[in-house]
Amino acid sequence: MTRPFKVLVFLVVLLLISGGGLVTVWAQRDRTEPVTILGPWTDTQAEQFEQVLRSFGIPFDYQGTAAQREVLLSQVQSGEPPDIAIMPGVGELAEYADQELLGRLDGLYDEEEYAAPWKSAGETAQGVYWVPVKADLKSVVWYREGDEPGGSPAPLKSWCIGMGDDGASGWPGSDWIEDLVLQREGPDVYGKWALGDDDVKWTGEAVRSAWEAWARLLQQNRKAAGRALLTDHRGVPGKHGLLFSGRGGCALEHQGSFARSFYGRDPARLTDSAPLLPEGPYPVRAHEVTGDFAALFSDRPQARNLIRKLASREGQQAWAGFSNVFSANQRVPAKDDPVGRTIADRLTGEHPRCLDASDVMAPAVRDTFYEAALLTIARAAAGADLGMTGLLTDLQKVQDAQPDRDAALETVCSTP
Template identity: 55%
Template structure:
């Protein structure tokens, strides 16, 4: 204090002045693109990208050193931190523009200070779509052995299976039933849920009683150094791989072949569906652990029209495709018709948009979902009930955990 008085300078608050720490799921080219966004404003930051985000974040929170900003798809996870009073409320503080983020992008969650918005999507993805090689034309149908399927992943093997089942439930039962299921109000052995699992089983196991081992052994990104499942390896000459049920981020996996891919709604290829009853979407949601000025400044830019526009304008740079849920930025890719359609479909309100259900669920239920889907696919039969009962046990145990309320919009 004496030194501060003598020198004529106020004491330095080292905690407030330290770099802003950001934890997110992107590594490699995607991380490079994101860091270009942070560097564009000259922010003083430290970035940490990891596929094991749940484990890393949990260990940091338990150690009392959480990141200032976390960006993750699991809003079910974030809702637990909000309920424990660890996240800063965002609404009414000028940290984002509510008019730019319609439902379902900014659902409210319950924290110690009441119901608030605790996260905003800074990157979005369109699901409920099927990719195919444009040169071959849109496939009239896709047989069981013609799907490009891989369920492997570094951080959460099995999640591509959850996308299939979620899409089937959304299109066959509609958004209201889908939302009830995602919120934990509809049991796992309820008829619409069982029907969706059986429909997926019929797609994957149509060619015999044995499990489709290729789906269990493949990584959803394809082999290392290749161009995803649709263009990697022998895919283009192997008639067994015709189409891929995957989100818009598949373009990142296709690399220099991305310009040769096109997509259509998934409903023509799903049993029991005719026209889309909803679009499944997902996002990477930013939440604030620290309320200091420097952290708020970074957060405000990431959620702003300017920040979202700049990031989206880098789409394609370093092999990273970026789409925004911010309705104010329009479509910054006039030269690419496929990415224009993705951006348009993400912000199309004529069909209900529903958040990825497993992302909304409590982490324990989500993980049980992924694991059960893998086990069900590995089994000979098509009856999913034994695995659905296992998930229900986890679901019942997690009933006291916070569940999301706003899923579709």
């Protein structure tokens, strides 16, 4: 063997040994680095969530922000997404799945522990890409204890309404319209509309009539409509939610179960929204529900294990042990208080449920929906023409421009 060849062989062997060592070092680093998590919870709820995560024994680094959509997009574009992202709704996640940026969750949790539509919420034609790790109930109205509402629609001055939000102003308005479509038309029409089915267009009678019913409520009181446009949905700073702020003398709030965290210790009760919606009363056709869904942006075993623990009955029970947290896992025991039991029953019991329509829609459609709701309030407050035809036509154009999504949901609603 010539000397140059010996040298070459030595260098190759050294490189292989070094490379093997480098692989080992990186593997060790991968095992010791914390799992990065981006989620929507901040302040007290972030502390509670981190307490649950610590019980899993998996090192983690949690980042909570009200602007997680924008933060996640920035991280993905920079090539440094978190290991796990927790997002409100699945419309955004479906786009990431279509871009093949999400890891499949097949087999990571027991799907039988999740009642429909939670079970189907993570299933697409391509596989399972997300799982609900926190749930909330909509299609309800809150009122102060001892101030039971009547069984018929109330005037605008009775409603506590705030459109402001750190992340996406306008969604409380879309909630009104969604609930009206659901209770007036039923789950089948609602589901087709949410999924962009051509059978139920934005410009069609089902959506238009519901939107107009909400607009006529707003037109009853220009001052109240204007106040709603300028008010944060969480209430006035220093107060416990709009319902207890004393502002405007309102007595009813169309708000999700997460409102309990705004009310603090103030005694609030809830009832089904259908009988109280504008131009009702309507029968309760189904309850609108929303969730925060976890998805994997990496294939690290630690991240997969954390998802497994968080979605399990034990993990969900620990998370739902906090007063304002509810789970879609039907094996998690209900809370002890009457309001908590009612919420848990609507989320996992034998009731028809539909996922929040705007959460399911493509992000471009969802954002346009929010903007149109804000514009409706602004025009009502100004006493201007609502321009309903133009608003809905623009929304339909945005819907028509959306590409087909391979990871889109098969269904939005469930019936017992």
